[in-house]
Amino acid sequence: MRTLVKGARKGAAPGGTGETVAAAERNPAKGSPTVAVAPRDHRRRGTPFGLRTRLILAFLLVAGVSAVGTAGLTYREARNSVLQAAQDTAVSSFRDQIQLLTLTLPVQRPVLEGTLRDIAGKGKPRPWVVFAEYGTMRVSSGSNPVSSVITPELRRKAAGYPHGSFERVIKDGVPYLTVGMPVVFEAGEGAVLSTGLVLYAVMKMTYEQNQVEALVTAARNGALPGLAIALIPALLAARSVLRPVRELRRAAHRMGSGRLDTRIKVRGGDELADLARTFNESAGQLERSVTELRQAEARARRFASDVSHELRTPLAGMLAVTEVLDEDAAGLDPDTAQAVRLISAETGKLAVLVEDLMEISRFDAQAAELNTDEVDAAETIRRTLRNRNWTDLVHTDVPDGIRARLDPRRFDIVIANLVGNALRHGGPPVTVRLRTRTDRDGGPLLVTEVIDRGPGIRPEVLPHVFDRFYKADAARTRSSGSGLGLAITRENVRLHGGTVRAENAPGGRGAVFTVEIPLGTGEVTG
Amino acid sequence: MPRVLLIEDDPSVREGVELGLRRRGHDVRAVATGEAGLAALDDFRPDLLLLDLMLPGVNGVEVCRRVRENSQLPIIMLTARGDDFDIVIGLEAGADDYIVKPARTQVIEARIRAVLRRIDEQPGNGRPAVEFHGELCLDRSALTVAKAGRRLALAPSEMRLLLHLSATPAQVFSRQQLLEQVWEHNYHGDARLVDACVRRLRHKIEDAPGNPRYIQTLRGFGYRFGPL
Numbered sequence: 196m197r198t199l200v201k202g203a204r205k206g207a208a209p210g211g212t213g214e215t216v217a218a219a220e221r222n223p224a225k226g227s228p229t230v231a232v233a234p235r236d237h238r239r240r241g242t243p244f245g246l247r248t249r250l251i252l253a254f255l256l257v258a259g260v261s262a263v264g265t266a267g268l269t270y271r272e273a274r275n276s277v278l279q280a281a282q283d284t285a286v287s288s289f290r291d292q293i294q295l296l297t298l299t300l301p302v303q304r305p306v307l308e309g310t311l312r313d314i315a316g317k318g319k320p321r322p323w324v325v326f327a328e329y330g331t332m333r334v335s336s337g338s339n340p341v342s343s344v345i346t347p348e349l350r351r352k353a354a355g356y357p358h359g360s361f362e363r364v365i366k367d368g369v370p371y372l373t374v375g376m377p378v379v380f381e382a383g384e385g386a387v388l389s390t391g392l393v394l395y396a397v398m399k400m401t402y403e404q405n406q407v408e409a410l411v412t413a414a415r416n417g418a419l420p421g422l423a424i425a426l427i428p429a430l431l432a433a434r435s436v437l438r439p440v441r442e443l444r445r446a447a448h449r450m451g452s453g454r455l456d457t458r459i460k461v462r463g464g465d466e467l468a469d470l471a472r473t474f475n476e477s478a479g480q481l482e483r484s485v486t487e488l489r490q491a492e493a494r495a496r497r498f499a500s501d502v503s504h505e506l507r508t509p510l511a512g513m514l515a516v517t518e519v520l521d522e523d524a525a526g527l528d529p530d531t532a533q534a535v536r537l538i539s540a541e542t543g544k545l546a547v548l549v550e551d552l553m554e555i556s557r558f559d560a561q562a563a564e565l566n567t568d569e570v571d572a573a574e575t576i577r578r579t580l581r582n583r584n585w586t587d588l589v590h591t592d593v594p595d596g597i598r599a600r601l602d603p604r605r606f607d608i609v610i611a612n613l614v615g616n617a618l619r620h621g622g623p624p625v626t627v628r629l630r631t632r633t634d635r636d637g638g639p640l641l642v643t644e645v646i647d648r649g650p651g652i653r654p655e656v657l658p659h660v661f662d663r664f665y666k667a668d669a670a671r672t673r674s675s676g677s678g679l680g681l682a683i684t685r686e687n688v689r690l691h692g693g694t695v696r697a698e699n700a701p702g703g704r705g706a707v708f709t710v711e712i713p714l715g716t717g718e719v720t721g
Numbered sequence: 722m723p724r725v726l727l728i729e730d731d732p733s734v735r736e737g738v739e740l741g742l743r744r745r746g747h748d749v750r751a752v753a754t755g756e757a758g759l760a761a762l763d764d765f766r767p768d769l770l771l772l773d774l775m776l777p778g779v780n781g782v783e784v785c786r787r788v789r790e791n792s793q794l795p796i797i798m799l800t801a802r803g804d805d806f807d808i809v810i811g812l813e814a815g816a817d818d819y820i821v822k823p824a825r826t827q828v829i830e831a832r833i834r835a836v837l838r839r840i841d842e843q844p845g846n847g848r849p850a851v852e853f854h855g856e857l858c859l860d861r862s863a864l865t866v867a868k869a870g871r872r873l874a875l876a877p878s879e880m881r882l883l884l885h886l887s888a889t890p891a892q893v894f895s896r897q898q899l900l901e902q903v904w905e906h907n908y909h910g911d912a913r914l915v916d917a918c919v920r921r922l923r924h925k926i927e928d929a930p931g932n933p934r935y936i937q938t939l940r941g942f943g944y945r946f947g948p949l
Contacts, residue, residue: 508731508733518741568897579909
């Protein structure tokens with residue numbers, strides 16, 4: 196029992212707490228919100244001194260203390276009464292024997308020996324050995340005239356106390372009761388005269404000892420199964436508490452990983468059942484509000500998609516006739532011609548905007564498809580520039596022979612949007628640079644950089660350049676782009692499993708847009 | 722100038738496209754339904770069919786399929802980008818090309834010219850007009866293909882693709898190259914045009930389309946004719 200308690204203290208000591216704190220500090224430092232990590236840490240924190248251990252230890256402690264206490268008190272009382280009874284019997288019967296003595300003084304050795312043997316035969320409650328000391332005479336009923344068990348202390352007390360003294364002595368592991376009693380004369384009222392003869396009785400207490408030992412054994416035999424039996428309710432209690440707690444943990448974990456329909460089965464009506472009920476109610480509310488948010492978001496997206504769809508049909512008709520307007524504008528009066536040209540030009544822009552909106556809607560609906568083909572990256576970039584008549588405006592540093600698995604149409608949009616952006620907002624010369632590198636996992640990446648030598652991008656604008664309809668300057672007039680070009684670029688790069696980032700070249704020497712896409716071919720040729 | 726039959730249910734698109742093409746000298750007949758379009762085929766005898774995929778009643782894909790049953794009339798689908806599934810189905814049904822709406826008349830006309838040119842401008846340049854490749858017999862001047870003596874009915878894009886690939890047997894063409902050279906699309910066009918056309922062509926000329934002998938695929942690079 197004592198070792199158990201000690202063990203418990205050690206577990207609760209700073210060692211355990213320290214580890215908990217360390218684990219708690221480590222977690223946010225890692226900054227990983229991934230659900231996979233959290234439960235492992237949690238379990239480790241719980242292991243050294245879990246709820247189950249504590250419950251079991253508490254049960255054992257209570258059972259142990261009560262068992263030991265009861266057994267101890269019972270033992271003490273029983274032991275005392277056993278020993279007391281033996282002592283009292285021995286002392287009083289010894290006294291009775293001595294009172295019956297008839298001796299003539301001075302005492303003769305053979306007479307005394309006979310008397311002692313006589314007394315020795317009447318030992319109560321057990322046979323005893325009787326010793327006599329008279330001056331220098333030493334006589335006993337046994338083989339040895341002097342007892343080795345009688346202490347000087349008893350001798351001193353026995354001589355001065357006419358009613359007799361006793362002592363319990365343990366010698367070589369054997370318990371003895373020694374009783375010393377002087378032989379006296381009655382000399383009138385309350386006065387006695389010493390004869391100088393002192394008798395001692397030495398009695399083995401082995402029987403009483405055995406009785407006491409039997410008590411100890413009985414107490415132990417009662418207490419140990421008691422402790423063992425106490426384990427069962429401890430385990431049951433721990434189980435009844437831990438199972439709901441475990442279920443709660445599992446449910447909370449599932450909720451965290453996005454399964455909001457998670458509910459706990461409520462059993463009974465205790466505090467844990469209340470907790471489970473509260474959990475279920477909160478989960479229900481959370482699920483409802485998340486569902487509402489999702490529905491609202493889906494509605495908003497569908498609305499944007501529907502609007503662009505609806506705009507597209509009239510635009511298709513309008514766009515087909517803009518050339519008629521352009522061709523005939525020359526023959527109209529100047530104001531009408533200007534109005535007609537304006538309508539024609541804006542129709543074209545509107546068509547681009549609607550197309551871009553449709554494209555973004557498809558990304559939002561995750562309906563965008565990647566139709567990849569293995570192509571020569573340099574050739575793809577040169578075609579993009581040539582199709583838009585940018586070949587003379589843009590420097591290229593694009594080595595041939597880099598084959599990459601790309602969706603050519605989408606990669607064309609990525610490059611065209613970045614170069615178009617550099618030509619519009621950056622400054623000449625605009626350079627497109629192509630190279631490969633390996634990423635951290637050793638996979639080959641296709642790296643395309645679009646570099647301009649303009650003023651660069653203001654730091655506060657930098658994080659937003661890929662946002663939809665983001666205007667660096669609120670007062671700035673609409674440029675020829677739809678405001679979605681870079682957002683579409685980013686979505687297209689993501690669809691390729693790549694990344695795009697914007698930064699300023701060192702020393703304010705313009706902006707650099709970097710696109711990194713996995714090559715996807717497994718090899719680099721050339 | 723070519724005679725174009727336009728089947729488009731939306732009035733503004735129908736009128737706009739009709740007006741734009743007529744201004745450029747095309748002879749255009751515009752109808753609103755698939756049924757009216759199919760009825761107009763015999764009567765109007767168009768050189769080319771411009772077909773909206775989303776039609777009430779008989780839809781564009783069905784019209785496409787019915788036309789292909791007995792005719793090699795060039796077909797261009799009008800579609801909205803994003804209706805990706807429809808594009809694939811339309812191409813499988815036998816359309817030669819597609820145009821994404823909204824489109825300028827300039828773009829529509831360029832595509833019409835390209836599709837029609839595929840048939841007209843096969844260069845003779847001194848080669849024998851009739852070539853034999855395995856069981857295939859290609860006549861480059863009569864624009865006929867026969868397999869084991871039986872005439873095959875190839876759509877214009879299929880014919881043009883076969884003639885292009887077989888002109889230099891064993892040479893590999895990337896899908897981008899074929900888009901540019903056969904469809905006159907730009908390099909970044911939709912490679913599914915090529916894939917769908919190859920599938921249709923294999924279905925007609927190969928013994929086992931799953932294990933092609935004439936039109937072979939080189940994974941990661943493109944297609945080639947033979948070597949036999």
